[in-house]
Amino acid sequence: MPATIKAYGMLKTYLHGQNEASVEHGLTIRQALAVLGIPSELVAFVIVNDEQKSKDYCLQDADIVKVMAVMGGG
Amino acid sequence: MRLYVDSTKCSGCRACLVACSLNLFQENNPKKAALNLIPHFPAPGVYEMKVCTQCGDCAAVCPTEAIKLNERGAYYVDFDECNLCEACVPECPEDVMYVRAELANAAWKCNLCGDCVAVCGTGALWIAD
Amino acid sequence: MKGYAGSILRVNLATGQISKEPTPAEMARDYLGGRGFGIYQLFKEVPKGADALGPQNKLIISTGPLSGMLIPGGGKCDWTTKSPLTGGYASASMGGHFTAEMKYAGYDSIILEGVSPKPVYLLIEDGKVQLLDAAHLWGKGAFDVEVEFKHKYGEEYQIAAIGPGGENLVLYACINHDFGRQAGRGGVGAVMGSKKLKAIVVRGTKSVEVADPEGYRKAGMALYKACKDAEGLAEWTRYGTxxxxxxxxxxxxxxxxxxxxxxxxxxxxxxxxxxxxxxxxxxxxxxxxxxxxxxxxxxxxxxxxxxxxxxxxxxxxxxxxxxxxxxxxxxxxxxxxxxxxxxxxxxxxxxxxxxxxxxxxxxxxxxxxxxxxxxxxxxxxxxxxxxxxxxxxxxxxxxxxxxxxxxxxxxxxxxxxIQVKGMEQSGYATHSATSMLLAYMTCDVGAHHNRAWAITYDLQVGRSLVVPEKVARVIWLQNFRPMFDVLGACRLQWVELSIDRDLYVPAMEAITGIHRTWEDMEAVGNRIWNLTRLFWMRENEDFGRSWDQPSPRFFEEPPKTGATAGQITSYEDVQRLLDMYYEQRGWDNNGLPTPATLEKLNLAQIAS
Structure with a gap:
C-alpha cells in the first residue's frame, strides 16, 4: 500500500490545492517531497503516525505523513 | 450524563474555569468556577483536576432543597433558594461544591453546561454517561 | 472602560507609599494596553538620563484588554523598563497566570518606583496592597521563593520572583513565575533587584466587565473552536516550540x-x-x-x-x-x-x-x-x-x-x-537570511526575534535577496506581531495554528466596545514602534544607524559547515537593508523618525 502525504497550510499550494497525495512506500520523506514538488526546506516538520520523524525516515506501508510549514514563526 | 476528566491531559491553563464562571454567573472570574484545578509543582510536575460526578450527595443533604435536577439530568443550585448553610460542602467527594460568601450569594456547582469541554484544547474534559 | 480592570497601582518602594489611580481613557484609546501602556508610561514618567538601576527608573507591569479573558492565550503580561543591559527600551513578555490574576485584582498596570531601603515583597490581595519584609528570602532561588509563597498563601496566589541574578544586578536577570515562565529579556529582573523587590504575590477575585457579554462569549468561543479545529493542533501541542x-x-x-x-x-x-x-x-x-x-x-x-x-x-x-x-x-x-x-x-x-x-x-x-x-x-x-x-x-x-x-x-x-544594541541575539543564525537579519538589527529591544520572524519567508523568496518586499514584510510584522503583547494575549495561536486573525476583531469589539480592524491596530503598533525609537534617541545622544548594526560575524565570517556553509550577507547589503528600512519607515538616513512621520503618528507632542 502506498503512504499518504498530507500537506498543511501554505504547503498545499504545491499539491495544486489538494490536501494529500499518495507516494510509494520505500522512499524517504525527502525523496517523497521531491517527487511531489514540495520544497524540502519549507517543510518545518514531519509527523508520521503522530510522531515527529526526520526527513530521512523511510516510508512504510500505509504510513500517514503530515508535513507542515511554519509561516508565522518564533 | 456527567463530566469526566483525564488529569494527565490537563495542562493547567484554566480556560475551563473562565468558561465555567461565564456560564454560571455571566462573569469572567475563574474563582467562581465549579472545577477544581490543583497543580503539583515543581515536583512531581503534574496537574490534578477534580470535577463533579453528579453523585447527588449535595442534593441529598440540602435542607432547603436548593439543589435540583436540570433538563440535562445534572444537579444545579437554584440560587434563589440557597441559604449558604454549607451543609453540601463537606458531602462532596471531589471538593467541587462551593460556598464562598465573599464571592457569591449562593452555593454553586457544575450544571453540566459543557462550556469547559468546548474550550479545552487538550481533550482532558468530556461528557459521557 | 469595559474590558479593563480600571486602575493603575503605584508603589513607591522608597517611601512605602501605595496609591491607585484610574487608568486614563486616552491611554487606553491610543495605546490599548500591555506593551503600549508600558512604553507610554515609561516615556512620560522616567526622566531623561535616569540610571536604569537607580531610583528614577521604573518597572511597569501591564495587562491588556484580552488578558484573563475567554480568549485563547490571554495570559501575557508586559514588563517595561529602561534596560540596564542596553540603556534603551526593554519590554519583556511573560506568560503563565500572573496577568490574569493581576487584572482580576483590579489593575491594568503596576508601576514600581524608587528603591526600597531593605528587601521586600509586594502582596496584592484585590484592593489590599502591602509591602512586607523579605529579608529571609533574599539570596534564595526563584523556585524556592515560589514554593514558600504557595505554602504560605495558597494555590490561588500567583507569584513573580527574582533569583540571585536579579539581586546581584546581572544585567540580563529575568523574573520568574509559575515554575518556569519568565519575563526574560533586557534585564527586567535586575531592575526589580535594584529596587530590592524580591517578589510580587497577587490574588484577584474580582470580575472583569465587558461591553457586550453575549458577543464576547460568542467571539471567544469562536476563537477556541478555530484553535481546536486547526490542522496541527495535536502536533504543536506535543512538541511546542x-x-x-x-x-x-x-x-x-x-x-x-x-x-x-x-x-x-x-x-x-x-x-x-x-x-x-x-x-x-x-x-x-x-x-x-x-x-x-x-x-x-x-x-x-x-x-x-x-x-x-x-x-x-x-x-x-x-x-x-x-x-x-x-x-x-x-x-x-x-x-x-x-x-x-x-x-x-x-x-x-x-x-x-x-x-x-x-x-x-x-x-x-x-x-x-x-x-x-x-x-x-x-x-x-x-x-x-x-x-x-x-x-x-x-x-x-x-x-x-x-x-x-x-x-x-x-x-x-x-x-x-553576537548582539545588537547590547542585547544578545536569540536563537536564529542569520548568515544568510536577510529579512531575519534586518528583524534583529531593527528590533526595538535589541537582537530579539519576537517582533518579526521571517525565516520561512526568506527561504521562500530567496534567502540572500535584498529587496524592498523583504523590508516591507519585516515592517509589517513589527507593526502587527507585537500587538499581541499590547492586547495581553499570546501570538502563538496565530503563529502555530494559523488561525484567522480577523477572529480577534469581534472579540476585541465585544470586550472594549470599540470596533478596531487589524489595520487600526497595526497603526497603533506603528505608533508604539516609533515611540520606542524616540525613547532610544532620548536616552542615547549618539543613537542612530550605528546602533542598528548586526554582529560582524554575519557579514564577515561565512560558516564553514552546515546548510549555510560559505554563505554570508555582504556589509553593503546590510547597509542597503537599513537604507530601505529607514525610507519605508519614514525615518531619516540615520534612522531617526522625521518630523512629518511623528506628526502623522500623532507623536509630535510627546516627542517635544
Missing amino acids: TVVTSWCDEVGALPTRNFSAGSFEGGEKIYGQTMRKEIVITDKGCFGCPCPCGKYSHMKRYGTYVEGPEYETIGLMGSNLGIADIQAVGEANRLADDLGVDTISAGNCVAWAMECYEKGILTKEDTDGLELKFGNIEATFALIKNIAHRQGKLGNLLADGVKRAAEKIGKGSERFA
Missing part, C-alpha cells in the same frame, strides 16, 4: 558554537522529538491556552525538573555551546531559571567566553580554572552559577552582558560578540 529544532538545523538557522554556524553535528540529540521521548512529563499551559507549548521536563540524571527547555534555550544552551545532550540543556535551563538569568543572553555570554578560551584570548587564569571548551557541560553549569552570583573574574565580567565583556577583553572578541 521545539518542533522546529530539526528544521532550523537543516536550513542553517540553529545557532551553533557562538553562531559560527547554523547547523550542529550533534543536533539530533537535542531535537524536539528526542526531548519529548527522553525528558518531557507534562504539557504546561499559560492562562487560557488551548495549544500549550510549555513542556515540563524531568531530568533523571540530575533528579531535577524544569519547564522547558523550549527552542530558544535548546539553541542557546545546546548547540550554541556545542552541547549535544538534552538532559544537560534541561539542567542548564533549570539553573538559569532558578538563579534568575535569561537563558538566551546567558547562553550567548557563555558561548562567547568558550570561543575566547578556544582562541586563547581567555586562559584558565581568566576563567577561574574552568576548562571552558565548547561542549563542556560541567563548566557551563559552573559558569552560569558564577554569573548569577557575580562570582569570580569571568562570572562578574559576563554578568554585564557580551557587549561590555568584549569591549573589556578586546583582542578582536568584539567581532564575535
Whole structure:
C-alpha cells in the first residue's frame, strides 16, 4: 500500500490545492517531497503516525505523513 | 450524563474555569468556577483536576432543597433558594461544591453546561454517561 | 472602560507609599494596553538620563484588554523598563497566570518606583496592597521563593520572583513565575533587584466587565473552536516550540558554537522529538491556552525538573555551546531559571567566553580554572552559577552582558560578540537570511526575534535577496506581531495554528466596545514602534544607524559547515537593508523618525 502525504497550510499550494497525495512506500520523506514538488526546506516538520520523524525516515506501508510549514514563526 | 476528566491531559491553563464562571454567573472570574484545578509543582510536575460526578450527595443533604435536577439530568443550585448553610460542602467527594460568601450569594456547582469541554484544547474534559 | 480592570497601582518602594489611580481613557484609546501602556508610561514618567538601576527608573507591569479573558492565550503580561543591559527600551513578555490574576485584582498596570531601603515583597490581595519584609528570602532561588509563597498563601496566589541574578544586578536577570515562565529579556529582573523587590504575590477575585457579554462569549468561543479545529493542533501541542529544532538545523538557522554556524553535528540529540521521548512529563499551559507549548521536563540524571527547555534555550544552551545532550540543556535551563538569568543572553555570554578560551584570548587564569571548551557541560553549569552570583573574574565580567565583556577583553572578541544594541541575539543564525537579519538589527529591544520572524519567508523568496518586499514584510510584522503583547494575549495561536486573525476583531469589539480592524491596530503598533525609537534617541545622544548594526560575524565570517556553509550577507547589503528600512519607515538616513512621520503618528507632542 502506498503512504499518504498530507500537506498543511501554505504547503498545499504545491499539491495544486489538494490536501494529500499518495507516494510509494520505500522512499524517504525527502525523496517523497521531491517527487511531489514540495520544497524540502519549507517543510518545518514531519509527523508520521503522530510522531515527529526526520526527513530521512523511510516510508512504510500505509504510513500517514503530515508535513507542515511554519509561516508565522518564533 | 456527567463530566469526566483525564488529569494527565490537563495542562493547567484554566480556560475551563473562565468558561465555567461565564456560564454560571455571566462573569469572567475563574474563582467562581465549579472545577477544581490543583497543580503539583515543581515536583512531581503534574496537574490534578477534580470535577463533579453528579453523585447527588449535595442534593441529598440540602435542607432547603436548593439543589435540583436540570433538563440535562445534572444537579444545579437554584440560587434563589440557597441559604449558604454549607451543609453540601463537606458531602462532596471531589471538593467541587462551593460556598464562598465573599464571592457569591449562593452555593454553586457544575450544571453540566459543557462550556469547559468546548474550550479545552487538550481533550482532558468530556461528557459521557 | 469595559474590558479593563480600571486602575493603575503605584508603589513607591522608597517611601512605602501605595496609591491607585484610574487608568486614563486616552491611554487606553491610543495605546490599548500591555506593551503600549508600558512604553507610554515609561516615556512620560522616567526622566531623561535616569540610571536604569537607580531610583528614577521604573518597572511597569501591564495587562491588556484580552488578558484573563475567554480568549485563547490571554495570559501575557508586559514588563517595561529602561534596560540596564542596553540603556534603551526593554519590554519583556511573560506568560503563565500572573496577568490574569493581576487584572482580576483590579489593575491594568503596576508601576514600581524608587528603591526600597531593605528587601521586600509586594502582596496584592484585590484592593489590599502591602509591602512586607523579605529579608529571609533574599539570596534564595526563584523556585524556592515560589514554593514558600504557595505554602504560605495558597494555590490561588500567583507569584513573580527574582533569583540571585536579579539581586546581584546581572544585567540580563529575568523574573520568574509559575515554575518556569519568565519575563526574560533586557534585564527586567535586575531592575526589580535594584529596587530590592524580591517578589510580587497577587490574588484577584474580582470580575472583569465587558461591553457586550453575549458577543464576547460568542467571539471567544469562536476563537477556541478555530484553535481546536486547526490542522496541527495535536502536533504543536506535543512538541511546542521545539518542533522546529530539526528544521532550523537543516536550513542553517540553529545557532551553533557562538553562531559560527547554523547547523550542529550533534543536533539530533537535542531535537524536539528526542526531548519529548527522553525528558518531557507534562504539557504546561499559560492562562487560557488551548495549544500549550510549555513542556515540563524531568531530568533523571540530575533528579531535577524544569519547564522547558523550549527552542530558544535548546539553541542557546545546546548547540550554541556545542552541547549535544538534552538532559544537560534541561539542567542548564533549570539553573538559569532558578538563579534568575535569561537563558538566551546567558547562553550567548557563555558561548562567547568558550570561543575566547578556544582562541586563547581567555586562559584558565581568566576563567577561574574552568576548562571552558565548547561542549563542556560541567563548566557551563559552573559558569552560569558564577554569573548569577557575580562570582569570580569571568562570572562578574559576563554578568554585564557580551557587549561590555568584549569591549573589556578586546583582542578582536568584539567581532564575535553576537548582539545588537547590547542585547544578545536569540536563537536564529542569520548568515544568510536577510529579512531575519534586518528583524534583529531593527528590533526595538535589541537582537530579539519576537517582533518579526521571517525565516520561512526568506527561504521562500530567496534567502540572500535584498529587496524592498523583504523590508516591507519585516515592517509589517513589527507593526502587527507585537500587538499581541499590547492586547495581553499570546501570538502563538496565530503563529502555530494559523488561525484567522480577523477572529480577534469581534472579540476585541465585544470586550472594549470599540470596533478596531487589524489595520487600526497595526497603526497603533506603528505608533508604539516609533515611540520606542524616540525613547532610544532620548536616552542615547549618539543613537542612530550605528546602533542598528548586526554582529560582524554575519557579514564577515561565512560558516564553514552546515546548510549555510560559505554563505554570508555582504556589509553593503546590510547597509542597503537599513537604507530601505529607514525610507519605508519614514525615518531619516540615520534612522531617526522625521518630523512629518511623528506628526502623522500623532507623536509630535510627546516627542517635544
